[in-house]
Amino acid sequence: MDRREQAIRIWQAGVDAVGGYTATSKVLSDVSEPDQILAVGKPAAAMARAALEHFGPRPTLVVTKDDHGRDLPDHVTVIEASHPVPDERSLLGGRALRETVEAMDSDSHLLLLVSGGASSLAEDLLPGKSLEDLERLNKKLLSEGLDITAMNAERRKLSRIKDGGLLSHFKGKKATVLAISDVPGDDLNVIGSGIGALPASVSFQAHTQIVASNAHAxxxxxxxxxxxxxNVHTNEECLHDDFLNVAGTLGKRIRDMPSGVMVFGGEPTVVLPENPGRGGRNQALALALAQEISGCDGITIVVGGTDGTDGPTQAAGAVIDATTWGDGAESALQNADSGSYLERAGALLVTGPTGTNVMDLLVVIRS
Structure with missing residues (x-):
């Protein structure tokens, strides 16, 4: 059996298990019929499609990433916006979410479907704050190597709809929040910067549930x-560190591992130079690991974002082995241009949008 194909298949099985459609469908039998559906995040369309197929047509608003709002009925309002840096459409999406919530009747039931990416995709700024302020903050946060919890804490400071703000505008009878987690600890106050979190004072019936996470994948x-x-030797969520530190720690474990499989999850960080090249955190980690296993025959590694994208690129990550590291790799790694090198090496992992987002998944196979 081709080891590369097998490694990708195992990685894909993890992603498929936490698909927005699949994960949402599994819990809808326990949800009463909603009057309004709101879905926000990268997997928002898949989550909304599951709800609409279960409950039938009803008012629905989906705010998601560019090219992610597919396969929805014509009556659904879809707003696509920029990720990871917000744009004017992000403000349109955030305002539409708030206004929809505000307009709901006092006896209504809101089904709010939340997933990763919402921090950038939907925003309604506090008075006195501008899109330029938001763009500047996000570019700064993305370049400094902060983890998602620290980043989202800063984003919440500019927002009217994060940190419980969106549901503070809800005057209806009941709100059900179903979330796909892309953060450590699966904290609803951190997912999407808390766009689905409950406000400090709740005057309605509320039910919240995490329907998919990195652990499930x-x-x-x-x-x-x-x-x-x-043989599976390891199943850990331990990628929460600078990508070079992660590569150094995992590199030794991988070189010493016996025949079998290791599975890791999490979200490494990257500190970007002033003028970075092309790539994302998964491509950077993949290239750093390629250096660690260079010349070690029999090892194949797949590392990719479960949403199918990695930074501002069309690749999810990469598939590397003992032969991936070569001329030009060191320069690419130093210049945050791992994507360019990995493309030349034929190592990029390209899946397209997956309909989910539960951080990153790394699979190692040794024969």
Whole structure:
């Protein structure tokens, strides 16, 4: 069996298990019929599609990333916006979410579907704050190597709809929040900077639930690996550090591992130079790991964002082995241009939008 194809298949099994459509569909039998559906985040369209197929047509607003609002009925209002740096459409989406919530009747039920990416995709700024302020903050946060919890804490300071702000405008009877987690600890106050979090004072019935997470993805990857007769040595969420530190720590473990599989999850960080090249955190980590395993035959690594994108690129990540590291790799790594190098090496992992977002997934196979 081709080791590269097997590694990708195990990675994909993890992603498929936490798909927005699949994860949302599983819990809808326990949700009463809503009057309004709001979905925000990268997997918003998939989550909304599941709800509409279960409950039938009803007013629905989806705010999602460019080219992610597909396969929805014509009656659905879709606003696509920029990620990871917000744009004018992000303000349009955030304002539309707030105004929709504000307009709901006193006896109404809101179904709010929340997922990662909402921090950038939907915003309604506090008075006195501008889009330029928001863009400047996001570019600064993305370049400094902060983890998602620290980044979202700063984003909330500019927002009327984050940190419980959106639901503070809800005067209806009941709100149900279903969330796909892209943050450590699966904290609803951090996912999308808290766009689905409950306000400090709640005057309505509220139910919140995490329907998919990185742990679910890793478990599904492990299950497939075992079903194919592979020994699974590790299943950990431990990628929460600078990508070079992660590569250094994992590199030794991978070089020393026996035949079998290791599965890791999390979200590494990257400190960008002033003029970065092309790539994202997964491509950077992949290239750093390629250096760690250079010349170690029998090892294949897949590392990718479960949403199918990695930074401002069309790749999810990369598939690397003992032969990936070569001439030009060191320069690419130093200049944050890992994507360009990995493309030349034929190592990019390109999946297109996956309909989910539960941080990153890394699969190692050793024969």
């Amino acid at each position: 890793r478990e599904a990857a492990v299950e497939l690996a075992r079903s194919e007769g592979l």
